[in-house]
Amino acid sequence: MQTPSPPGTHDQQASRTRNLRWRGVLRRHLTALLFLAPALILYVTFVAYPLVGSIGLSFTSWDGVNPVREWVGLQNYTRALSADDIMQQALLHNLIWIVLETIIPLSIGLLLASVLWDGARGRTAFRTVFFMPYVLATVIIAIIFGLIYNPLYGALNQFLRAVGLDMLAQGWLGQPNTALLSLIMVAAWAGYGFNMTILLAGLQNVDMDLFDAAKIDGANAWQRFIYVTIPQLSHVITLLVSLSLIGGFKVFDLVYVMTAGGPGYHTEVVATYIFKQSFQQNFVGYGTALSIVLTVIILIVSVLFIRLRERGGET
Amino acid sequence: MRANTVHPDPAETASDSIVRTAPTPGFATHKYALILRETGKYILLLFFAVISLMPFVWIVGIALKTKKEFYEAPFSLPAVPQWQNLATAWDIGHFGEFFLNSVIITLPTVVGVLICCSLAGYALAKIDFLGRNILFYFFLAGIIIPFQAIMIPLYYQLRDLGLLTTYLAGILPMIALGIPFGIFLMRAFFMSLPVELIDAAKIDGCGDFGVFWHIMVPLAKPALSTLGIVQFIASWNAFLLPLLYLQKQSLRPLTLGLLYFQTRYESDYTLIAAGITIIILPMILVYVLFQRQFIEGLTSGALKG
Incomplete structure (x- = not known):
């Protein structure tokens, strides 16, 4: 405040403006607090607090009942990371899942997106159809495909028998060598429409000048696709890969409903194993440690992705 | 062209x-x-x-087939559509009840997320206060926390609060899990609005909440509808959370209801298929009618997350 004032009242006025400013600051903070309160209360109570609880529980051998939660230090973690064969197997299944569930829907999605982008009638209708599985609950998809894979009356075997390929008809979900792959195919089926839609959205932003320049330079359609389109889609592809990575580590619904990890442990994934350990066998402490391991893996993947994305943004 | x-x-x-x-x-x-x-x-x-x-x-x-038709001609169309299969499944499957449960759980969750996130997103975008950035990152961190990281202690916490196997056990944690992404989305949206709007409204005598409610919320409709769709799909299709916290038949949402129905009538293909049909047809219909909103909402959700 630089307004000239009578000498005597100068101090008074300065203190009044200071006072007013402080009241304004206080008011602003109170308003912010009121606006934030509902979100903050729910988030702290049902996310942050249990997260701290998880970390605490993971150092105990609690069974969910005993009033005493016995501290066992790092024992759960050393067991999970070095001595638990089923956990290793489950992690391997997650990795297989991730690799296939990234490659298959991404390639199909890219193929369909580029065809639709190239110009085709009924584009909206096709997009609507391809995207549909993404809107439905995974549980429902799992139940439908459980019926499709049924050895006797399932559509798959019925179809194979109808076209004379009887020898290929088999118990898809009941055999160790086909069960995991059969599950992954369902995930890929449900995912390619989503991949296609995101890629198609990315293609809308492709710089057409570059595309035309390449055309003038004599690049054919395939070359333009590889050298002009794909590099400009790298952002979107990184996003899809990272979503599959994170989703692939978290996968639960599909496996739980279709095979519950069986036969044996041939389709066990980390999330179903955590569920069994902590809620069916009541090894709550150990199950929690496993869930922290899973969380750390997902955190690492997410941070790597964010780094990659930032670097991509600079260049 | x-x-x-x-x-x-x-x-x-x-x-x-x-x-x-x-x-x-x-x-x-x-x-x-x-x-x-x-x-x-x-x-x-x-x-x-x-x-x-x-x-x-x-x-x-x-x-829509008879059992005989299903066994004898698996790929042919039903000769006479057996509509009563759907009615039978609806009755013995308690799908009316499950549908109502899904609504009772999903509706408050969506409304709760919209209220919490628009309020908090506005504060984080437009009100200048100490610790604003720290608080934003505190919320943002929740985006990468998987449900598995909290589900076990949350089970015992809900039990101790007396909320386990009540609708609230399906609603409150679901809202909390939707908050990180919701705040991220709403804050980004409010940041894009010019400050002059707020100043002008304040000169006209609007209070903080008045500015928010009369000026900001109407402008935020596109962001709110995106968030609403993302949250609707997340709650309506949720499985693990109700599986853990709503273990009572009278509370089951459609996803769980269908699973138990399928386990119970395992060998009755036409009945299970009828149950699935009852659940997916309305969903598909709504999706096809609003396909643009669904697809744009869900993909922009992914692109921004």
């Missing part, structure tokens, strides 16, 4: 009226190659459309 019109190329304009982007100029002059290419495109699209739709068509087909 896109950018081709920008650089008219005499060798290509002819083919461009048929195909939007022509391949190399020499290639386009071969009419047969062009027709082949176009046909190939549609064969590919139709093939995958069939792959995407077949499972649903098969299920609805079974749902």
Whole structure:
């Protein structure tokens, strides 16, 4: 405040403006607090607090009942990371899942997106159809495909028998060598429409000048696709890969409903194993440690992705 | 037509009226190659459309068949559609009850997320206060926390609070889990609005909440509808959370209800298919009617997250 004032009242006025400013600051903070309160209360109570609880529980051998939660230090973690064969197997299944569930829907999605982008009638209708599985609950998809894979009356075997390929008809979900792959195919089926839609959205932003320049330079359609389109889609592809990575580590619904990890442990994934350990066998402490391991893996993947994305943004 | 019109190329304009982007100029002059290419495109699209739709068509087909028909002619269409299969499944499957439960759980969750996140997102975007950035990152961190990281202690916490196997056990944690992404989305949206709007409203005598409610919320409709769709799909389709915290038949949402129905009548294919049909048909109908909103909402959700 630089307004000239009578000498005597100068101090008074300065203190009044200071006072007013402080009241304004206080008011602003109170308003912010009121606006934030509902979100903050729910988030702290049902996310942050249990997260701290998880970390605490993971150092105990609690069974969910005993009033005493016995501290066992790092024992759960050393067991999970070095001595638990089923956990290793489950992690391997997650990795297989991730690799296939990234490659298959991404390639199909890219193929369909580029065809639709190239110009085709009924584009909206096709997009609507391809995207549909993404809107439905995974549980429902799992139940439908459980019926499709049924050895006797399932559509798959019925179809194979109808076209004379009887020898290929088999118990898809009941055999160790086909069960995991059969599950992954369902995930890929449900995912390619989503991949296609995101890629198609990315293609809308492709710089057409570059595309035309390449055309003038004599690049054919395939070359333009590889050298002009794909590099400009790298952002979107990184996003899809990272979503599959994170989703692939978290996968639960599909496996739980279709095979519950069986036969044996041939389709066990980390999330179903955590569920069994902590809620069916009541090894709550150990199950929690496993869930922290899973969380750390997902955190690492997410941070790597964010780094990659930032670097991509600079260049 | 896109950018081709920008650089008219005499060798290509002819083919461009048929195909939007022509391949190399020499290639386009071969009419047969062009027709082949176009046909190939549609064969590919139709093939995958069939792959995407077949499972649903098969299920609805079974749902409308007699048992005899199902065993004898698995791929033929039902001779006389057996509509009463749907009615039977609806009755013995308690689907009315499950549907109501899904509504009771999903509606408050969506409303709760919209209220919490628009309020908090506005504060984080437009009110200047100490610790604003720290608080934002505190919320943002929740985006990468998987449900598995909290589900076990949360079970015992809900039990101790007396909330386990009540609707609230399906609602409150679901809202909390939706908050990180919701705040991220709403804050980004409010940041894009000019401050002058707020100042002008304040000069007109609006209080903080008045500005928010009368000026900001109406402007935020696009962001709110995106968030609403994302949250609706997340709650309506949730499985693990209700599986853990709503273990009582009278509380089950549709996802759980269908699973128990399927386990119970395992060998009765027509009945299970009828149950699935009852659940998916309304969902598909709503989706097809609002496909643009669904697809844009869910993909922009992913692109921004």
